[in-house]
Amino acid sequence: NAGVTQTPKFQVLKTGQSMTLQCAQDMNHNSMYWYRQDPGMGLRLIYYSASEGTTDKGEVPNGYNVSRLNKREFSLRLESAAPSQTSVYFCASSEGVSGRETQYFGPGTRLLVL
């Protein structure tokens, strides 16, 4: 079991460029999440998908789009990157949607926007 995998591990973009962060889980989880982590701010939820075919905005969705491609995969797209999007991005998954479940995190993608 690989758990939650993310690609790429690192990325440098110029302002205005676009990119897609990929996430996949092999635990047959229903729910998947995208967070960003910034110093002194903890983790903030960007988007989540409660189940295949559904997505919802989190706390900081502006400038991002997501796709729940299938049960395993949940991608995050930056259409026009801005320096404010420099951050570490984490994908996570959980079994269900009751709020009791443990979240399992990927290793993160470190993004620098110049």
Place this chain on the structure above:
Amino acid sequence: AQSVTQLDSQVPVFEEAPVELRCNYSSSVSVYLFWYVQYPNQGLQLLLKYLSGSTLVKGINGFEAEFNKSQTSFHLRKPSVHISDTAEYFCAVSDRPGTYKYIFGTGTRLKVLA
């Protein structure tokens, strides 16, 4: 809306000494509470969680936490720390069970000194 406060951004402690990392949450009728640990350059992993029942929760690596409803706290403790416990620790609360959203604190960086 639910919120989580971790007042200590950094906690230095000598090896084999006890440690307490503090977490307070805003009042709610029902709440699920979590502690996650993040080792350098890794994703988060679950240490322990409180769902219901006994207010003293034991987790991995010798950590435990106590749920105190009257003080809306969920402090993390370890009686004797090791160098390998050096990491960042995040408290999280499930915001209204069933909404799939987890609110994370800003994190406490534990540094264990030899």
